[in-house]
Amino acid sequence: MAVIEINGLQKSYRTHKALDSVTLTVERGEIFGILGPNGAGKTTVVECASGLRKPDGGTLRVLGMDPRTRRRELLQRIGAQLQEAALPDAIKVGEALQMYASFYDKPADWRALMQEWGLAEKKRARFAGLSGGWKQRLFIALALVGNPEVVFLDELTTGLDPDARRLTWGLIRDMRDRGVTVVLVTHFMDEAEALCDRIAVIDQGRVVHEGSPGELIDRSHADSLEDAYFTLIERTV
């Protein structure tokens, strides 16, 4: 069953066309990767689907709901880790998790989540004093605190050390195994290859390639997704 259905999605910022026409479908329980160069429109797709931006045209359904008309209801059932976000400087890790949990009808146990993501030792640390990687872990935990059916993760491993990155991969697989659908925006090809069931490559506001990592590699006669990516992107420029 499709959890996200996007058809001919368009979005312009003033005169700049960020999404020309994006069409893609994400099935329940898969890890769906979105790849593409800087400025391709990946974040814009995620922000439209998670109700943060109003698209100009096309159709959009997440869990069968249109984020434009049933935003509040949808936000109870999805979680997002945004590329661009912050918390108040003086808030402590534990306070942030507790506060975000209180917004949801059926929240996860924030203390358990804090343990799971290795944040317990930082419970009393202030947000402003956290390193980039710790902030990132906190944002991932905040994306999950509402017990979402779909999570959007926009460049989630950017800034993580190799250990934390591997830990995160394991936890994302766990999430999928529990039935959560994951939409993952990334610039790391090894990450996409290791985690994603299917991938969409976006360039200049359009989906230019779609398929499993294996299919994309075969299609471009490459050895790895990294090589495949360069071949595929080159063909479209």
Place this chain on the structure above:
Amino acid sequence: MKGLGNVIAIELKLAVRDPMAAFFALAFPAVILWVKMRNGGTLPGGLPAIDALVPMLSVFVVGLASLVVLPATLAQYRERHVLKRLRATPASSTMIFGAQWAAHMLLAVLGTALLTVIGLAAYGLSGPANLADVVLAWVLGALSLGSIGLLIGALVPSGRAATVIGLAVFFPMVFVSGAMSARETLPESMRSIGDLTPMAPAVQAIRAGWEGHPVSPLTLAVMAAIFIVAGGAALKAFRW
């Protein structure tokens, strides 16, 4: 309104942790009280100065929390994408406003309590003659000035701009409305300008209740009207 209590508690902690906010709302008014009481004495009309100063300065505290600290917090949250992150949750803008208002008003309650305690302990303050009237006037003052602060915070793009605008609105207003110098000591021309500011009804109503005079229903109605108009405008103008 899910999570409202939680957000209020955390926002209050954040306000108290912020040295600037704590200084402005707690220490600064106490220092003004001390400076003013060095001249001490009685006001024209015979009222002991302390019995006017504590209610006046309670409006000063509410004004500072509402017009300076609150808009700066809100605008800084927008500038730094704190609001953007909240927008991806089911938290509503009404809830964010309500929590910001309540947390900053609790800060003002602390400031008012501190002034009262200092007044009682050091300067022989007489307690409020009509506590119910004082509380009603204080709450309406907090609602009206708070909604103006929310409107500033909704419109202004950056935390720095909000502080500048907040101070530019706050300081002239406290001087002419009688929140800093007693109304009976202000020149007539200044007082008539001051009466046009949204702080004047709060000063009049709280002082009247404190001294046990009847509170003019007009002042209460004006504060309620400001709250409805400015609060509605703030909700309409709000951007995440």
